[in-house]
């Protein structure tokens with residue numbers, strides 16, 4: 166085999182199963198065992214460049230950890246993405262019964278208000294480097310929004326494929342950027358299967374198909390930021406929502422890499438997974454002590470997490486084993502309660518995936534899987550304004566009066582719930 170040419174800090178694409186190496190192209194599966202490919206880096210070289218002092222001098226975006234992200238040159242798409250707030254959530258901590266709690270708030274990620282802006286920034290920058298003009302994706306909603314917006318901002322053509330029953334907010338949020346939005350009469354797993362066929366026929370950069378090894382690495386930036394924002398410490402517990410399971414495995418990888426290049430000291434940590442009961446193949450397998458999940462047909466209000474055949478499910482289950490993490494799931498009702506609890510205590514309006522994370526964190530703290538005297542970070546990954554459908558009939562109602570002081574006085578007299586808050 167000819168020697169693979171290193172690009173920047175990337176050494177090769179490498180099979181996660183057999184370790185065989187491939188050139189740094191738009192490809193994602195091993196030809197021998199169909200294992201997924203992953204980017205391999207030159208950590209020795211990175212260690213000399215990526216120091217805490219060097220990072221501190223750089224702009225506050227996800228690209229301040231650029232040596233550990235898979236582009237050969239400077240990024241060209243989404244250079245402002247990331248560095249979202251890490252909030253100390255004392256009021257929520259009290260309600261959940263834990264000593265210390267943090268919220269990593271990707272509900273305000275730039276530009277499309279979800280963590281998907283991280284993966285898309287990487288995938289599109291890399292697609293550009295590889296000479297692609299057209300980008301595409303199979304999406305549960307947020308990815309479509311981010312591909313459409315970032316393609317528009319960088320003058321690339323975009324095809325986004327979505328299941329037909331997505332929230333209106335997410336559909337409009339893709340159409341507005343003038344992307345080609347193809348709605349598929351089927352659920353996400355069918356959309357994904359179709360996209361694999363389309364990717365084989367058309368020469369496009371499919372961010373989560375042929376570009377997946379690069380795309381997925383973008384998720385690590387959320388982990389890097391958590392570490393830096395905690396003063397370069399690994400949180401004892403991290404709770405992560407799971408669709409394909411990719412974000413969860415990459416947060417684990419980000420902690421491992423920072424140990425490897427000397428940015429944080431090695432310490433005990435657990436990464437926990439959160440799913441919706443209506444689509445919980447990974448948490449079901451965890452509960453049953455299985456290494457493999459059984460595919461399911463999704464039926465949940467958490468549409469952004471509705472993947473019944475999670476590509477990284479197997480690796481997510483491995484992360485629980487390695488870190489002593491747990492996985493659990495919550496019902497639609499508990500998801501709504503989670504959204505409301507986060508909003509009422511911390512003033513953060515998360516989408517359904519956020520309700521899943523808060524709901525599962527509550528269960529894990531109650532069961533002792535996350536001990537009450539520990540500290541935890543919850544990954545909030547998307548914005549509630551995009552999933553209004555899920556909560557609009559559960560958020561209380563307005564009181565309507567005429568513009569008259571007398572009517573307002575009467576209302577306060579009449580309705581004691583107003584002054585009780």
Ligand SMILES: *Cc1c(COP(=O)(O)O)cnc(C)c1O
Nearest residue numbers: 307408409410411412518546547
């Ligand atoms: C895509 C998504 C996730 C998780 O996706 P993975 O496929 O597990 O990486 C979590 N939250 C939101 C809001 C998402 O859109």
Ligand SMILES: [Zn+2]
Nearest residue numbers: 180183195200
């Ligand atoms: Zn292989």
